[in-house]
Amino acid sequence: MFRTRILRAFVAAVLLSFVSAIPAQQLVNGYEPKWWKEAVVYQIYPRSFKDSNGDGIGDIPGIISKLDYLQKLGVNVIWLSPHYDSPNVDGGYDIRDYRKVMKEFGDMGDFDSLLAGIKQRHMRLIIDLVVNHTSDETKWFVESRSSKTNPYRDFYIWRPGHTAADGTRTPPNNYPSYFSGSAWSLDPKTNEYYLHYFAAKQPDLNWDEPKVRAEVYSLMRFWLDKGVDGFRMDVIPLISKPAGMPDLTPEQLQNPPNAYANGPRLPEYLHEMNREVLAKYDTMTVGEATGTTLAQTNSLVDERRHELNMIFNFDAIKLGRPDFGPSVLGPWSLSQLKSIYDAHASVLTKHDWDTVFLSNHDNPRIVSTFGDDSPAMRVPSAKLFETMILTLRGTPFLYQGDELGMTDYPFKKLSDYNDIAIKNAYKDQVESGKVSAEAFLAGQAKVTRDNARTPMQWDGSSEAGFTTGDHPWLAVNPNYTEINAAAEEADPASVLNYMRALIKLRAGTRAFVYGDYKDLDPKNEKVYAYTRTLGEEKYLVVENFGSSAQTYTLPDGLKAGTLLLSDIPSSHQANASTLNLGPWESRIYKQ
Structure with missing residues (x-):
């Protein structure tokens, strides 16, 4: 080795x-x-x-x-x-x-x-x-949480938190977790909080160590x-x-x-x-x-x-x-x-x-x-x-x-x-009464x-x-x-x-890797048209973002060139300046 x-x-x-x-x-x-x-x-x-x-x-x-x-x-x-x-x-x-x-x-x-x-x-x-x-089950954290003097203690981020006059304990700061709730958990063994930006069973390492x-x-x-x-x-x-x-x-x-x-x-x-x-x-x-x-x-x-x-x-x-x-x-x-x-x-x-x-x-x-x-x-x-x-x-x-x-x-x-x-967010939002279960689940189904x-x-x-x-x-x-x-x-x-x-076309076309990019029509809300240019080679990509057909005229008098690939089989006029695009159609031309 x-x-x-x-x-x-x-x-x-x-x-x-x-x-x-x-x-x-x-x-x-x-x-x-x-x-x-x-x-x-x-x-x-x-x-x-x-x-x-x-x-x-x-x-x-x-x-x-x-x-x-x-x-x-x-x-x-x-x-x-x-x-x-x-x-x-x-x-x-x-x-x-x-x-x-x-x-x-x-x-x-x-x-x-x-x-x-x-x-x-x-x-x-x-x-x-x-x-x-x-994980909180790794050897490092098992040792770290065992005592304040353990050699692995500083592998993680520990803080005493705050203690009120009535003895109430609160976390060291107001950091929220990516997975809902506080980013701090109190560990009873040493009575200190450890940091976890994610789940409580995912303690953050201390990179300063x-x-x-x-x-x-x-x-x-x-x-x-x-x-x-x-x-x-x-x-x-x-x-x-x-x-x-x-x-x-x-x-x-x-x-x-x-x-x-x-x-x-x-x-x-x-x-x-x-x-x-x-x-x-x-x-x-x-x-x-x-x-x-x-x-x-x-x-x-x-x-x-x-x-x-x-x-x-x-x-x-x-x-x-x-x-x-x-x-x-x-x-x-x-x-x-x-x-x-x-x-x-x-x-x-x-x-x-x-x-x-x-x-x-x-x-x-x-x-x-x-x-x-x-x-x-x-x-x-x-x-x-x-x-x-x-x-x-x-x-x-x-x-x-x-x-x-x-x-x-x-x-x-x-x-x-x-x-x-999702499960943590459900507890935080639904079980606390912030939102209804129906509304929560309907929204999360699209992003989970x-x-x-x-x-x-x-x-x-x-x-x-x-x-x-x-x-x-x-x-x-x-x-x-x-x-x-x-x-x-x-x-x-x-x-x-x-x-x-x-993928085969990209592998054989260095312009799609190292070529310059230019958006031909930035404000158009229906069609995305751009070029990739490497030296004398120039490629045009035209994409219809929608479920209805579009007639699109290329800006600045440009002509499409030779069609290399389209996601919808159909006939295409060579070197056209006006394109009849089907729903969600995309085309790649060599100019």
């Missing part, structure tokens, strides 16, 4: 010296080429992807059985949501042992086989790094030495806490993530992480940047800073709803969505890199949230959004089932849900994380082919008999087959 690390460090040093010596003419449109910039990433939520043994829980052997499917889809990086040993209070994001595999998913031998299978198919693997918090950082870097090396290619870093801007942790102001309480994120020591921690670990490997890093504004993005991803490669900014995916606490879908407009991507293109420089996504394990399905999931419009609507994601500026991230146009689940009652965020976590729909057999058992851990969407991979495989006009063609 030690010899391997020395060799990796030597190779990384040689590569770094080579890259720094690249002359300007070898840059692509001012960008330094990287494999992770050219990648198409596919996120797998293991519990819901494929069950191999009939226990109703997806597992690693199940993922292995579908690697050929993913290879055929055309994706080249797999992002695996947490696979670690966990009590599973928050979908695996409460980690008990960072060096073990969750027993429901398999064992380390299964993980090694998965990694080998991915490499054999010329794909790469990134895994979740969840180090803002741990050097031993914590050393442990994190050690576990990162463990997985990188196995051969994983990088990390998606869970809520990474939260690891540095606000100086002094004072009460939030009334204004800050309206949006706590902005107060929690990007604490004063975050640059120091990320520099150290890069220096001690990441710079020694050829990695891809993407930070889940809750609480981070677009203006703050380059302070994390500017390549000259040597911190992260890219981050997830939530401006687009959270359009119409807040990024904190229970919410409902609010109104949004196409011009608002465009303005987000336009702002990214103008604010981020050639030294920054972006991500493009509208789905993940924490958000409802794209077609049900932004599009039209009615039987008549689901397919073109799903195709349109994937067209957008795969042709905009930045590395595209897809979530399992996007390629099928999977939809939200018809949640009705509280028992339908698994999500701890469980929409993304229903089992993958593989075929029309019992339980969608996800499991051979009778009881999947979360109910399968009842529309699986119409929406499933087997049916779409056999349909040339399916979302699945369109996605394969789209």
Whole structure:
């Protein structure tokens, strides 16, 4: 292992010296080429992807059985949501042992086989790094809470809180949890409060403690030495806490993530992480940047800073709803969505890199949230959004089932849900009498994380082919008999087959990776038209955002050019300046 690390460090040093010596003419449109910039990433939520043994829980052997499917889809990086040993209070994001595999998913031998299978198919693997918090069952916290003098005490954030004259105890400050209630819990063993931005069983680590950082870097090396290619870093801007942790102001309480994120020591921690670990490997890093504004993005991803490669900014995916606490879908407009991507293109420089996504394990399905999931419009609507994601500026991230146009689940009652965020919010809002159960459940059905976590729909057999058992851990969407991979495989006009063609087109078109972006008609509320230009190559993307046909004339006398791909089979006039677009139709032209 030690010899391997020395060799990796030597190779990384040689590569770094080579890259720094690249002359300007070898840059692509001012960008330094990287494999992770050219990648198409596919996120797998293991519990819901494929069950191999009939226990109703997806597992690693199940993922292995579908690697050929993913290879055929055309994706080249797999992002695996947490696979670690966990009590599973928050979908695996409460980690008990960072060096073990969750027993429901398999064992380390299964993980090694998965990694080998991915490499054999010329794909790469990134895994979740969840180090803002741990499970309260990890050895570190069990020791930390045992006494105030335990060597692990400072691995977490403990405070005495406030004691009133009558003996009443209150938390150290007014921090709210992402999952409702206070972000502090009183531990009876030592009679002090510990901080948990998320569930009470997810205590926050104290990154000011050097031993914590050393442990994190050690576990990162463990997985990188196995051969994983990088990390998606869970809520990474939260690891540095606000100086002094004072009460939030009334204004800050309206949006706590902005107060929690990007604490004063975050640059120091990320520099150290890069220096001690990441710079020694050829990695891809993407930070889940809750609480981070677009203006703050380059302070994390500017390549000259040597911190992260890219981050997830939530401006687009959270359009119409807040990024904190229970919410409902609010109104949004196409011009608002465009303005987000336009702002990214103008604010981020050639030294920054972006991500493009509208789905993940924490958000409802794209077609049900932004599009039209009615039987008549689901397919073109799903195709349109994937067209957008795969042709905009930045590395595209897809979530399992996007390629099928999977939809939200018809949640009705509280028992339908698994999500701890919903259950805690129900207690906070319904049981306290703030809102009615009917109103709460109707609103949450459209935004719950469980929409993304229903089992993958593989075929029309019992339980969608996800499991051979009778009881999947979360109910399968009842529309699986119409929406499933087997049916779409056999349909040339399916979302699945369109996605394969789209990913293939992107892979062969560097303009969609490194090309300049221009929004041709920012104020248009029906049509999104933009170009991607790289040198002499220019591509036009036109998308009709709506369930009615549109006649659209390109601005500035532009002509469409040669049609490369459309989500609706029909005849198209070459080099037309006026386009007759069908409902939810998207087209890609080469000009």
